Amino acid sequence: MKVKTEYLKLSTEGHADIFDITERIEKALKNGKFSNGIVNVSVIGSTGAITTCEFEPGLVQDIKEIFDRLIPAGNYHHDQAWGDGNGHSHLRSSLVGPSLTIPFANNKLILGTWQQVIFIDFDNRPRQREIVLQFLGE
């Protein structure tokens, strides 16, 4: 059993900018020479989120719109105190969660054919992001 830490860097536009990061995780997994285990995928920061979806343009648009409906941008207490207008970004991140753990076997992520790992940047401005890949396995 061993641990390996990798970092992905991403330039985002914010406003629920959505990235398929599956291939980059697969590549890091292959480089790490693991057979079986888990990878914890975590975004550093409190306005992003990690989950899975079928990564196709219609659904990517649906994700943006459902969050505009459930937790719209607006005048939150956070915005009044800090003036950065991204209260909704924080709330969406806390709800979806900043981290996802995925199993792998035979050096491949165990995912469905139409199931991709996505990073959503909910912030309200472009960001340089770091995503941590923590591999544990053998």
Add this chain to the structure above:
Amino acid sequence: MKVKTEYLKLSTEGHADIFDITERIEKALKNGKFSNGIVNVSVIGSTGAITTCEFEPGLVQDIKEIFDRLIPAGNYHHDQAWGDGNGHSHLRSSLVGPSLTIPFANNKLILGTWQQVIFIDFDNRPRQREIVLQFLGE
């Protein structure tokens, strides 16, 4: 420390069909002869979700109804592109998340008395499902 991969198979009706999978995870844990560690429980596919709840009929019905209210079935961009009418299923899955990690000690899951691990099939048709149990521990 070791890793062990098990698979659960489930036949579901879809439409937020909810299953208590706690006992099946406990059984796999006992067979795996682990003492202390974690189990990552992940559904393969992008229209299911894993979380916990008190598994009783009232709350099971409440879960179905809260998702019908928060993310109703309807005409999403995904549906227009693919015609399978399950855009809401995907959005619910991305929101709740496809995976949950649970600690165990002394060969038992650490959960509350009224806390069961559930799989929710949000798809809009019956499905044959596979859930991955990835055990890491000693």
Add this chain to the structure above:
Amino acid sequence: MKVKTEYLKLSTEGHADIFDITERIEKALKNGKFSNGIVNVSVIGSTGAITTCEFEPGLVQDIKEIFDRLIPAGNYHHDQAWGDGNGHSHLRSSLVGPSLTIPFANNKLILGTWQQVIFIDFDNRPRQREIVLQFLGE
């Protein structure tokens, strides 16, 4: 590679009482003499949740209010059956999730500067809570 289990105890007021537990996790991590790995943070019980946020008073208030809007207290099937009036507490917990896994390296959690690990007690009464910290790493 080793596993270590720690427990945090908390007295809460319920009603979306929110606690920053980052320092207590950092302290347990230091005591455990780990270098690199993950910690799974899980609440025992089905009316609490673990996630991250920027822990400042405005956002703490925003979190309370967004859940009052998305999943208000009310008359759920669970309440009719059990009479304890906390159906909304269960639903919120299932949605956010009872568990979060966080990576660490060089004996420090990998989090953003304004990203704290929080426990939210969604129950509708004061509770004595136990949160499990399951460390895996080397």
